[in-house]
Amino acid sequence: MTNFEYDLVVVGSGNAALSAAVSASEDNLKVLVVEKGPQHKRGGNSFFTDGAIRFAYNDLDGLSKVVDNLSEEELNSIELPKYATEDYHGDLMNVTKNESNPSLAEHLTGKSYETILWMKEQGVEFQLNENQFFEKDGKKSFWGGLPVKTVDKGIGLVKSLFKKAEENGVDFWYASPAEKLEKTDGKITGVHVNSEEHGKVLVKTKAVVLASGGFEADKKKRMEHLGKEWENAIVRGSEYNTGDGITMALEVGAVKAGQYDGCHAHTTDYNSPKTGDYSKPGDIYKKSSYPLGLIVNVEGERFVDEGADFRNYTYAKYGKETLKQTQQKAFQIYDSQVRDMLRVEYNLEEATMLTADTIEELAVKMGVDKENFLETINSYNDAVQDGDYNPSVKDGKTTVGLSPNKTNWALKFNEGPFYAYPITCGITFTFGAIKVNNKSEVLDENDEPIEGLYAAGEMVGDLFYHNYPGGSGLMSGSVFGKTAGDSVKNYLSTAAQN
Ligand SMILES: Cc1cc2nc3c(=O)[nH]c(=O)nc-3n(C[C@H](O)[C@H](O)[C@H](O)COP(=O)(O)OP(=O)(O)OC[C@H]3O[C@@H](n4cnc5c(N)ncnc54)[C@H](O)[C@@H]3O)c2cc1C
Incomplete structure (x- = not known):
């Protein structure tokens, strides 16, 4: 059997997974992304989005550092209410009825601006969100804290991130669902993958980022957690988000977190x-x-x-x-x-x-x-x-x-x-997932990190309850995905020094 060995295996190929892969591969780590769907169905729910992305831009000056090529005339035609970290945080706590975990909520909102600038550095392009203003007295009057989207919607977003990850040398396996995590002496040491190209293999790795979404595409789990009426809900995005990552994490000692009977x-x-x-x-x-x-x-x-x-x-x-x-x-x-x-x-x-x-x-x-x-x-x-x-x-x-x-x-x-x-x-995505801290580390029942295991995106439980402020799904994937990549870099460099 071929021996596959990586520093990091990322499970999934949506925005959260790609953000983690891009961030980790900045340090020349050997990174593999395994994706359940075939190549032409890669990108997860992130591919299907409008690319509307929420961040604390503060003011027009902050916005113009994210959206390129705004002429003087265009800038003068924009009426933009201030949107600072506190505003974003307030919106999040308001729609989640104050149930969002304070530390995760602060991390998401507080890191949103620097993360969007990082995304831009990685080649993601942004434009004004034409669905979020009304013309009034010749001005574009924005409302609702969501004035920006990615160019060419979610397709453009994932395309840029795939390109960057490929440039950084990340390997991709498609039609390759991860099935089980391997844990040795308390540490994650591998992932069992059922790959169309490579067969059923154990990929050895020092760390795993789970970014395989929620369970919205699994009818049985929907009915079990959300209620019988969800049997016939339309699945708006990926057919592959069936909660596999949640199951794999629970099997190695992770704990459930968040609103299992809630979804977007x-x-x-x-x-x-x-x-x-x-x-x-x-x-x-x-x-x-x-x-x-x-x-x-x-x-x-x-x-x-x-x-x-x-x-x-x-x-x-x-x-x-x-x-x-x-x-x-x-x-x-x-x-x-x-x-x-x-x-x-x-x-x-x-x-x-x-x-x-x-x-x-x-x-x-x-x-x-x-x-x-x-x-x-x-x-x-x-x-x-x-x-x-x-x-x-x-x-x-x-x-x-x-x-x-x-x-x-x-x-x-x-x-x-x-x-x-x-x-x-x-149904867009489910809210119940696993317990993660603001370093994207997956926690066990004692709130201790499971060594080598990280999660991002829809796999982060305890963040969204009841509802979420539109555009926060992508931002959560970017913030916690990048954080996961950064944490893996720290973990591996500390391990190398010991
Ligand atoms: C139609 C639609 C429109 C949306 N519009 C917006 C918007 O404009 N703004 C916004 O912020 N949010 C939007 N959302 C929500 C947003 O898509 C999600 O919050 C976000 O994309 C989640 O990213 P993710 O990386 O966690 O998951 P995903 O992008 O769903 O990626 C999960 C990936 O994991 C893969 N996977 C699953 N199981 C396995 C396995 N066992 N092994 C390997 N891979 C596996 C899946 O195939 C998929 O590629 C929208 C969602 C939909 C469906």
């Missing part, structure tokens, strides 16, 4: 593919412009406050609420006042769209309970209060007396033609 989910087109389609990459099926409209179920009733907050802070929750509705189905509806303001996904040929000149006709096309639906719209319209409408701030333009009310951006639904988009719930 998104309202998505009712007719999206069942798992991420690599031939149509990009986050093209999501439907998140609902703060501009209304959401009704097949009974014709509203069930969430569409205007509770900017979509960045509510879409994860509302995906899950949709799954609880009859047929796991609902409709986002918009009138002509707002139709042009919807995100680009609503104009794609993949979008399922129903249009009608009257509200009655729309109800028929949607196949909802017509009487209830008309009653819902009438009472909503009667409940809308006067006020200045402004989609770039929480304008407080509300309804009164409804359950639930729409508490911002409540315009009457009365200008035809009318539009309906059938939606369901797509």
Whole structure:
């Protein structure tokens, strides 16, 4: 049998794994990345993202060090609320109901800016996020703390990181799931890999970074931890994230951490593919412009406050609420006042769209309970209060007396033609994973690091609960991935000195 020996084996090839591999290989370590999927399906969930990435830019000057080539004219046209580490931290603690582990939360938010600059040094390119501003008085008025995305979405992000890792001499094995960790005298010493090219082999290594995502693509585990209704959820990204890394870590003494009954989910087109389609990459099926409209179920009733907050802070929750509705189905509806303001996904040929000149006709096309639906719209319209409408701030333009009310951006639904988009719930990733500290070291039941074992990305438990501030999945992968790589370098150099 061939003897494979590395300094570091990284499990997975998404953003977290690649960040760890790039960081560790900066020091000429011998690094192997093993990826479960074939080469044309590499990159994990990270490949499918929009590349929206959250970091504490502080001000326009901070932003312009990340986004290249902004002309003087462009800079003058940007209105950007300040976003410091405390703001990011506040958002994280707010959406996680203060349950996020303080040390991990501080690490993620506090390291976000230096990490994005590091990513840039590695060749990742960034641009303004056109989905995160409204034009107002000739200015681009940004909202929601997410003004930047990677060029060419997640595809561009992973492409740059693969390129850098390859330049640094990292080896890649595709169609090669890691199956089991080898631990000798308390230290990680190898990984059993079932490789299409090399067969079933034990790869000897001094360290392992687990970055193999959550368990969202495993129907059984979804039902066990999240609830039976998750059986039919659409998997928005990688078909390979079946919780293997979590199982492997637990087998060598790691402990579970985080919200096992929680996940990130998104309202998505009712007719999206069942798992991420690599031939149509990009986050093209999501439907998140609902703060501009209304959401009704097949009974014709509203069930969430569409205007509770900017979509960045509510879409994860509302995906899950949709799954609880009859047929796991609902409709986002918009009138002509707002139709042009919807995100680009609503104009794609993949979008399922129903249009009608009257509200009655729309109800028929949607196949909802017509009487209830008309009653819902009438009472909503009667409940809308006067006020200045402004989609770039929480304008407080509300309804009164409804359950639930729409508490911002409540315009009457009365200008035809009318539009309906059938939606369901797509799962993005799961929150429950393993216990890790802010050095990305995997901890055992005594809170002691398991020597040689690190984890990053969705494998970090105890960070996201209930929801997450949009754009933090990628930043978490980058921060904890780079940290894991740095920690491996320290671990190996200390070991070499002893
Ligand atoms: C459609 C969609 C859009 C999103 N948009 C955004 C966004 O704009 N911004 C944002 O911040 N987040 C977004 N997210 C969330 C984001 O994708 C994740 O938080 C992030 O990519 C996680 O990175 P990761 O490296 O931990 O996991 P992944 O990128 O999922 O990588 C895990 C890898 O591990 C591999 N793997 C699994 N098991 C094994 C095994 N046994 N052996 C070897 N390899 C294995 C998988 O094949 C995969 O390649 C989005 C997610 C989806 C699905």
